[in-house]
Amino acid sequence: MFLVGLTGGIASGKSTVARILKEDLGCVVIDADVIAREVVQPGTNGWKKIRQHFGSDVFLPNGELNREKLGQVIFSDAEKRKVLNSITHPEIYKAIAWKVVKNFLLGQHFIILDLPLLFESKKMVPFMSYTVVVNCSEEQQVQRLMARNQYSKEAAEIRIQAQMPLSEKCGLCTRIIDNSKDMKTTYLQTVQLHKELSKSLLYWKVRMLIALCAGSVIGLTIYVVKCIFR
Known part of the structure; x- marks a missing residue:
């Protein structure tokens, strides 16, 4: 079994590619965003540490994390973003490791790891046999984020600029899926990637x-x- 790191930028289309790989092509996809939600559920270690460092203002009345409020805090303050990452990343990596081991024992050929911060954190890169970036222009990111989350242009740009530029990620990866055109083009590129991975003898x-x-x-x-x- 080998690991494939899938990444991109906010509103670049990474989730769309992950969905095609999982639902249409039958790949095992471990989504770090899903795990990130699991490790901050009420009562978890992550939840307790976030409350300790960020206070009750970033929580809903029912005790759940107010992700929108927390996002406003960390995307405008790089230091607070680092603190949050130091809390959540170890818990996320631990959960991912258990899922990888489970799928290895089940005899999977390869696993897709959907990791938004693959190149930012760098910790998982050495374990990847392939790294795939879903790419589009920054202007497309802004427009998609504004449409999807009802953000102002300024709010969308702040979130995009808080991440590593897609152009930089494209220079670090082994494969690029261009999501700047229509859905059919993206789909065909994803199918081609799947064929390459399925034929690989790395496992x-x-x-x-x-x-x-x-x-x-x-x-x-x-x-x-x-x-x-x-």
Whole structure:
């Protein structure tokens, strides 16, 4: 099994590509955004730490995190954004690791990791066999974000500029899906990516490496046992 990192920018179309891979092409997709919501549910460690550092103002009356309010706070303050990331990222990575192990044991060929901050955090990049960026122009990001979230142009630009530019991410990845045109074009590119991943023999290399490691451990154990009982 090998890992594929899928990323992009806010309103670039990453979620659309992830949905095609999961629902239309049957891939296993681990969505970091979904996990990010799970690790800040009321009563979790993440929830407690956010309340401790950001106060009750970023919570709803029912105790759930007010994501819109928290977003307003962190997108206008880089230091507070770092604090939030330091709270949530370890919990997110831990949950992702468990899901990866589970799917490895189920014999999956590859797994798509939907990671919005793949290149910003850099921690997961070394584990990726492929990295895919869903790209479009910044103006398209602004227009899509304004339409989707009813943001003003200024609010949309603040959120986009708080992230690493898509042009920079495209220079770091191994594959690019251009989402600046129509949906059919994006769909066909995603299907082509799926074909490439399905044909890849990388998963055999990973399994052989694991088999060699397991064999070495077994061999060493047998040797130690023989030495003890001589």
